[in-house]
Amino acid sequence: MNEEILIKLSKRGDKKALEKLLQMNYSIVKGYLIKMTLNEEVADDITQETMLKAILNIKKYKPKAKFSTWLITIATNTYKDQLRKDKRLVYKEDKDLVDDIDVEKSILIKSEFEEIKEILKEFSYEKRMPFILKHYYDYSYKEIAEIMNCPVGTVRSRLHYCIKKIKKHMEGGSDIGKKL
Amino acid sequence: MGKSCENYKDILIDIIYEEKDFNKDIKDHLKHCDNCMKYYKELKDTKNRLNNLNTEPPIEYRKISKAFIKADEIKKKKSDIKSLFVFMLLSVIFLTMVVTLAVNGFSKEIIYFQISTYVIFPFILPFMIKKRAKKEGYDVK
Ligand SMILES: [Zn+2]
Numbered sequence: 017m018n019e020e021i022l023i024k025l026s027k028r029g030d031k032k033a034l035e036k037l038l039q040m041n042y043s044i045v046k047g048y049l050i051k052m053t054l055n056e057e058v059a060d061d062i063t064q065e066t067m068l069k070a071i072l073n074i075k076k077y078k079p080k081a082k083f084s085t086w087l088i089t090i091a092t093n094t095y096k097d098q099l100r101k102d103k104r105l106v107y108k109e110d111k112d113l114v115d116d117i118d119v120e121k122s123i124l125i126k127s128e129f130e131e132i133k134e135i136l137k138e139f140s141y142e143k144r145m146p147f148i149l150k151h152y153y154d155y156s157y158k159e160i161a162e163i164m165n166c167p168v169g170t171v172r173s174r175l176h177y178c179i180k181k182i183k184k185h186m187e188g189g190s191d192i193g194k195k196l
Numbered sequence: 197m198g199k200s201c202e203n204y205k206d207i208l209i210d211i212i213y214e215e216k217d218f219n220k221d222i223k224d225h226l227k228h229c230d231n232c233m234k235y236y237k238e239l240k241d242t243k244n245r246l247n248n249l250n251t252e253p254p255i256e257y258r259k260i261s262k263a264f265i266k267a268d269e270i271k272k273k274k275s276d277i278k279s280l281f282v283f284m285l286l287s288v289i290f291l292t293m294v295v296t297l298a299v300n301g302f303s304k305e306i307i308y309f310q311i312s313t314y315v316i317f318p319f320i321l322p323f324m325i326k327k328r329a330k331k332e333g334y335d336v337k
Contacts, residue, residue, distance in 0.1 A: 031264060035260060035261070035264065037255060038260050039255050039260055042255045042256065043252045043253055043254070043255055046256075047251070047252055047253050050253060051249060062258060063259075064262070064263060067259070067260055067263035068266055068267055068270075069262045070268050070272070071263055071267040072270060073266060083221065093241050105302075107201060123284070127293040128245060128248050129249060132245075132246060132248060132249045133249070136249075141227070151213075151243070151246055152214055154214075156215065157215055161335070172215075175213070176206055176209050177237070179209050182211075182242060182246065183239060184241045186242055186245060187238070187279070
């Protein structure tokens, strides 16, 4: 069954249809939250909260945005709320990565996956969010601005900031590797 | 005056994320500027390496079902609170009416009304129960 029909049925109160719809979009939401929070446990909690909010507010959903986008918007807002409430979620604030490469740490970083996670952890969530939505979900600047509720120019400059830092870090990291 | 290399580098980021097109201006610049050409290649490389983080987590069906159960609990709580509120409001209105009527000398009428209510009530009870059962989904028919 296609998404459009499922959405119509869900909005009329069909639980089975809504359940199917949530199953279809579950991996997207959870994958997004894992990348955003960089913490499996926290991602789990927020995914659960997002599903719950979607069920409670399905009547408010307007089908002009894609269903997955609506879920990602809910997930984003939930994450922001949790950050305000719970300090355990906040990683280090933005630091100048390149000047601050901890040599020992970069030896310990084994896989590239871990390395990328380490880089992303260094960004504040406001900067990490546009990067993740752009890079992994291929949203446009405009869509990201709507999800994050901020100007398009901000989205662009934050994305550029992240890409430049990541690029520098990756090159810097491999330099250290060569020296050792 | 043309754009600086920094401008072009920014545009290159927009290009690899398909926010801008590869126009003639930038193509010409890349032809002449090794620095920006190198930057462009590195950008593409960085973009590819970042894809390693793109793992899709599995669908957790039971967790989705749990969310539905929890949603039902929340909805029930909300409707309980609403019912309580309506009940309180109606009680206050009714009580005010009775007191007002009593003060204005309609005590006799109030007693008549009460008696008739007691007589009629047992007859409407089955209808109320049936309606409730239907609402909660116990209606067998
Ligand atoms: Zn140049």
